[in-house]
Amino acid sequence: MASDASLPASGTRWPAITKPRSDWNVVPNLVDYDRTRAAFSWENARRDLDGLPGGRGLNIAHEAVDRHAAGRLATRVAIRWLSKDGQRRELTYADLREGTSRFANVLQALGIGNGDIVAALAGRIPELYIAALGTIKNGSVFTPLFSAFGPEPIQTRINIAKARVLVTTPALYQKKVEALRGSLPSLEHVLLVGAGASFAGTRDLAALMAGADSQFVIPPTDPNDVALLHFTSGTTGKPKGAVHVHEAVVAHHATARFALDFHDDDIFWCTADPGWITGTSYGIIAPLTHGLTSIVDEADFDAERWYTILEKERVTVWYTAPTAIRMLIRTGAAAARARDFRSLRFLSSVGEPLNPEAVRWGVEAFGRPFHDNWWQTETGGIMIANFAASEVRPGSMGRPLPGIDAAIVRRVDNRIEVIDEPGIQGELALKPGWPSMFRAYLSDDVRYRRCFADGYYLTGDLARRDSDGYYWFVGRADDVIKSSGHLIGPFEVESVLVEHPAVAEAGVIGKPDPIALEIVKAFVALKPGFEPSETLRRELLAFTRVRLGAAVAPKELDFRPSIPKNRAGKIMRRLLKARELGLPEGDTSTLEAS
Amino acid sequence: MTANEIAHVVVDALTGIAPEIDPAAVQSSINFREQFDLDSVDFLNFVLALHERLGIDIPEADYARLYSLESAVRYLTEKASAAKPSGSEI
Numbered sequence: 001m002a003s004d005a006s007l008p009a010s011g012t013r014w015p016a017i018t019k020p021r022s023d024w025n026v027v028p029n030l031v032d033y034d035r036t037r038a039a040f041s042w043e044n045a046r047r048d049l050d051g052l053p054g055g056r057g058l059n060i061a062h063e064a065v066d067r068h069a070a071g072r073l074a075t076r077v078a079i080r081w082l083s084k085d086g087q088r089r090e091l092t093y094a095d096l097r098e099g100t101s102r103f104a105n106v107l108q109a110l111g112i113g114n115g116d117i118v119a120a121l122a123g124r125i126p127e128l129y130i131a132a133l134g135t136i137k138n139g140s141v142f143t144p145l146f147s148a149f150g151p152e153p154i155q156t157r158i159n160i161a162k163a164r165v166l167v168t169t170p171a172l173y174q175k176k177v178e179a180l181r182g183s184l185p186s187l188e189h190v191l192l193v194g195a196g197a198s199f200a201g202t203r204d205l206a207a208l209m210a211g212a213d214s215q216f217v218i219p220p221t222d223p224n225d226v227a228l229l230h231f232t233s234g235t236t237g238k239p240k241g242a243v244h245v246h247e248a249v250v251a252h253h254a255t256a257r258f259a260l261d262f263h264d265d266d267i268f269w270c271t272a273d274p275g276w277i278t279g280t281s282y283g284i285i286a287p288l289t290h291g292l293t294s295i296v297d298e299a300d301f302d303a304e305r306w307y308t309i310l311e312k313e314r315v316t317v318w319y320t321a322p323t324a325i326r327m328l329i330r331t332g333a334a335a336a337r338a339r340d341f342r343s344l345r346f347l348s349s350v351g352e353p354l355n356p357e358a359v360r361w362g363v364e365a366f367g368r369p370f371h372d373n374w375w376q377t378e379t380g381g382i383m384i385a386n387f388a389a390s391e392v393r394p395g396s397m398g399r400p401l402p403g404i405d406a407a408i409v410r411r412v413d414n415r416i417e418v419i420d421e422p423g424i425q426g427e428l429a430l431k432p433g434w435p436s437m438f439r440a441y442l443s444d445d446v447r448y449r450r451c452f453a454d455g456y457y458l459t460g461d462l463a464r465r466d467s468d469g470y471y472w473f474v475g476r477a478d479d480v481i482k483s484s485g486h487l488i489g490p491f492e493v494e495s496v497l498v499e500h501p502a503v504a505e506a507g508v509i510g511k512p513d514p515i516a517l518e519i520v521k522a523f524v525a526l527k528p529g530f531e532p533s534e535t536l537r538r539e540l541l542a543f544t545r546v547r548l549g550a551a552v553a554p555k556e557l558d559f560r561p562s563i564p565k566n567r568a569g570k571i572m573r574r575l576l577k578a579r580e581l582g583l584p585e586g587d588t589s590t591l592e593a594s
Numbered sequence: 595m596t597a598n599e600i601a602h603v604v605v606d607a608l609t610g611i612a613p614e615i616d617p618a619a620v621q622s623s624i625n626f627r628e629q630f631d632l633d634s635v636d637f638l639n640f641v642l643a644l645h646e647r648l649g650i651d652i653p654e655a656d657y658a659r660l661y662s663l664e665s666a667v668r669y670l671t672e673k674a675s676a677a678k679p680s681g682s683e684i
Contacts, residue, residue, distance in 0.1 A: 148633060300627055301634050302658060327634065331654035353618050484635060542614035550612070550633040 008489040012393040014356040017369045026343050028388035030258045033399065040402035042435055045254040049289070052218055059221035060249040061100060064288035066218065069097035077293045081126050084299045089126060093291070096133070099126075101216035102209045103134025109212065110189050112165055112548045114139040114219070116228060119163040120274075121154060121172050124298045127193040127205065128274060131167045132284055134245075136227050139219050143229040143241070146275030146486075150495055150549035151176045153239070156182060158229050160241055160442060162186040169193050173202065187395055212459035223247035223435075229254050229442060230277045232377035233489030235573075237480040241442035242377045248281075249289060251381040251403075251436035256286035259385035260317055260399050261346045269295040269309065270319040276349055276486060279375045281436070282319055303331040307339050314343035321351035321485040325370060326515045336365035336444065339375060348373060351485025352517040353473040356394030372397055374473065376459060377487070378451070380436025384471050396470040397463075405431040408465050409456060416454045422467040425474050429456040448584075479573040481510030483518050488552055490573060496547050500540060502530040505563040508554065509577040522554035523576055525562050532559035595674055600648070601667045607643035611636050622664045650674060 026550040030036055039160035050067045051058050068074070074094040075505040081089045091099065112118065117267050118135040120142070122128045127145075135142040143161050145154055154176055158166065163186055168177065170192050177190070178199060191205040198204070228244040260282070268287045272279035287294040295313050299305060301324055310318065317359040328336070347362050347370045354372040362370040373385035374397035384406060386398035408426040409416040419426045437457065441448045451458055462474040482564040497506035510518030524540065527534065537557055544553040578585045595603075605617045608626065615630055626632060632640070637672060645652055650673045652660070659669040 148631065150631070222656075303654060304658060323634065327638070335655060484633065513635075515638060519635060538610075538613035545612060545631065546614050550631045550636055555635060555639070 011413075014360065017111070017360070017363065017392040017394065019369075019389070019391070024389075026263050028261050029263075030261075030387050030402070031389045033387070033390060036258075037400075037402045041461055042250060042254075042433070046250050046435075048253055048257075049250060052221060056218075056220040057225075058223040058246050058249065059137065059139075059218050060246050060289075061133045061229050061284060062218050062221075062251075063249050063253070064285055065100055065137075066135055068093040068288070068291050069239060073291045076291065078288055079126065079129055079294050080313065081124075081294065082297045082299070082313075086426050091126060091129075096130070096288075098139050098214045099130040099209070100134040101407050102212040102214055104138040104216045104560075105212035106205070106208045107135065107140060107165070109208075110165065111138055112138070112189075116140045116165070117143055117161045117163040117229060118165040119143045119145055119158055119161060119166065119176070121147055121149075121166060121168040123147045123169075124296050125169075125193065126296070127167070129284055129296065132274065132280065134287075137216060137218055139221060139225065141226050141229050142280075143231070144274050144276075144280060144315045145231075146273060146549075146551060147172060148275075148549050148551040149176070149341075150545070150547045150552070151180050152547040153492065153549065153552060155180050156238060156492075157241075158184050158187060160231075160238060161229055165189045165191065165564070167191045167193065167205065170195075170199070173199060193536065200487040213302075219270065221246055224439070226439070228280065230377050232277075233480055233487045233492060234447070235489065236491050237447070237489075239489060240444060240447060242277075242438040243381075243440040243442055244380050244436060245439055248380045248436035249285060250287040251434055252281050252384070253289045254403065255381040255383075255401055255436075256290060257284060257389065259287070259371075259382040260319060260348060261388040262287070262290045262292060263316065264291065265312055266290075266316045266345075267295065267343070268292050268317045268319070269297075269313070269315045271297070271301075271306075271324060272321065272351075272485070273318070275579060277380070278321075278485075279320070281381055295329060301327060303328055303335065307336060310341060310344060311339045316343050316376075317346045317348075318344060319348050319350070322349055322358060323351070323516050324353045325349060325354065325361070327360050327366070330357060333361065333365040341366050344368070347371060348385075350375065350382070352482045353395070353397065356583055359392060359394035369394070374398070374461075374471070376461075378438040378457070379430065379460075381434070382440060383434075384431060393466075393470050394581045396466075396472050398471065398526050399469050400471075403434055404472065406465075407431075407456065408463060409458070411453070414453065416456060416458070422465055425462055425464045427477055428459045428461045428463040428471065430459065431455065432457050479509070480521055481508070481511065481518050483513075483520060484516045484551070486551060488520055493520060493522065493544065493548065493552065493554060494571070496544050497524055497540065499547075500543050502526050502536060503540070505571075507563040507571045507573055507576045509559075509573050509580065511556065511577075511580060519555040520553065520579065521556040521558070523558050523560045523563060595648075595671075597667050597671050600670050600674065601663065603647050604644065604663060604666050604670070607647060610643055611640050620663055623662055625661045626663075627661070636659055644670065648674065 006108045047273045076092045078093045079091045191203040227246045231239045270283040372387040374385045386392045408419045409429045493508040494506040504527045511521040513519045660666045
């Protein structure tokens with residue numbers, strides 16, 4: 001496109017933000033970018049971890065919990081939990097070892113072992129963190145389900161995973177799972193957290209934990225044993241379960257050191273929910289492998305509450321998301337400047353590209369810029385980042401981490417061409433070999449293999465690189481919607497819409513939004529005998545919200561006489577989007593006559 | 595506007611964003627996001643809808659007062675009556 005080619009290589013009118021050394025409270029971990037990259041190897045990074053005693057392998061839970069609980073960090077607070085109603089609960093590394101050991105013993109007693117899948121559907125409560133690490137300790141596989149999902153996405157994911165155990169709360173069970181129970185054939189055990197009504201076919205986790213042994217010896221764990229299963233969405237088909245192994249912890253640990261600048265005494269707050277991979281890789285694992293204190297806030301976003309947490313908990317490193325930052329911007333910088341944020345040293349953001357205004361706003365409100373970084377469910381950890389000691393280029397995702405080789409490529413048939421010239425748009429690609437790379441899409445080898453060509457992993461994101469090696473996000477190469485930091489597959493939403501008796505066809509797009517980057521917008525064509533009306537529009541929105549949950553369901557819905565499709569019957573989402581935005585429609589020669 | 599009328603507008607704005615909510619089932623003192631499945635974009639749209647329907651400016655710092663029906667009605671009633679006397683605030 002001409003408009004892209006005419007942009008300067010740096011891609012923005014915003015000047016770079018430099019950070020003089022006199023501003024450093026501590027010396028950043030990554031000071032000399034080129035030298036660190038040249039000297040880095042994943043073999044050496046592996047040596048920052050202990051491995052299981054006696055050379056029995058590598059287990060994430062040992063690195064995150066047991067090794068600290070056995071040493072001088074035993075009494076350090078590992079997780080400081082802030083409840084919605086103002087309680088605080090602190091778990092030291094020793095507490096976390098005991099809790100996760102009891103949970104692992106509960107699984108053993110239920111006959112759940114190596115490779116068995118344990119799903120969790122819960123808000124940010126301490127038991128979720130205990131269940132995650134206890135599952136991993138047991139050699140089983142942890143799969144988080146976002147608690148705002150409706151019954152439909154929950155059912156799909158549990159069935160793809162063939163989960164044998166589900167950990168949830170009585171309220172979520174009643175609201176979202178109980179009615180589905182008959183259509184979850186793999187699910188043998190439901191463990192409920194917290195008092196409340198008891199339901200048939202469920203067990204009280206607290207009672208099981210109390211009766212379990214507090215000691216657990218982690219079984220031998222191969223670094224390539226599966227530890228985590230994270231779901232993500234494509235344009236078509238069902239959600240994809242990205243498989244991650246224990247060795248991923250090498251990357252969680254090393255990338256947090258470089259991109260989040262973790263130091264020994266840090267108090268770290270990752271605002272992401274563990275229902276998504278950021279909330280697991282960096283909300284659970286990385287701060288613990290570094291022996292830090294991690295803040296976990298149960299409540300939803302609230303500007304005043306967040307400022308109070310940053311100030312009163314003396315957060316030093318903060319990892320948040322563009323949608324939240326843009327909501328903070330709405331409240332004005334004055335509200336932030338009235339607070340004492342002198343502890344806060346490093347601000348970072350992920351989930352979707354952070355707009356330059358928001359990067360800059362960090363300086364205005366907190367005296368420090370936000371550091372955007374880029375990665376995805378498949379990469380398991382941060383791949384490209386703006387670093388503490390480097391200048392920040394507002395709007396850029398930064399530069400590849402040590403150990404990560406990125407490129408801009410162009411697909412030509414089944415091969416790819418690497419674009420070396422700076423400033424040219426292409427697909428962002430990565431050379432495989434980093435430890436947290438996904439090892440499969442569960443039960444979908446065809447889609448997994450399609451992600452690789454000519455020795456590269458193809459990310460599906462379009463980007464360009466400037467002449468200094470900074471990468472700039474351009475858009476998605478497919479129709480996946482990025483909303484509030486979550487990837488939403490249009491097919492999953494369309495499939496629910498067409499289940500409604502009035503709907504003949506549906507097409508779903510991401511509509512640009514100043515806060516959430518994109519919102520889900522649906523277009524539907526009705527069956528004969530149904531007429532568009534406000535009542536029907538509301539009924540369809542309600543129908544999708546109940547089934548998919550607010551995080552996935554459309555925010556807007558319009559009626560159309562027909563949904564454009566190509567001759568192969570594929571929904572032309574790009575055309576729907578172009579029409580919605582008043583953009584040129586491009587080549588429509590393959591369009592089905594309608 | 596009376597408190598009752600304002601309550602009606604609040605519930606109407608809420609069900610406009612999340613039409614699956616039964617207006618009769620809204621519990622007055624419980625946080626909307628505890629009772630119903632609303633994400634942060636929904637909540638923001640709810641606040642914008644209130645602003646549009648009532649013509650009341652709602653600064654972001656006051657958003658927390660809109661978390662439940664009871665609290666929202668109290669807040670919006672105060673704001674509506676504070677705006678009344680001069681009637682000419684620009």
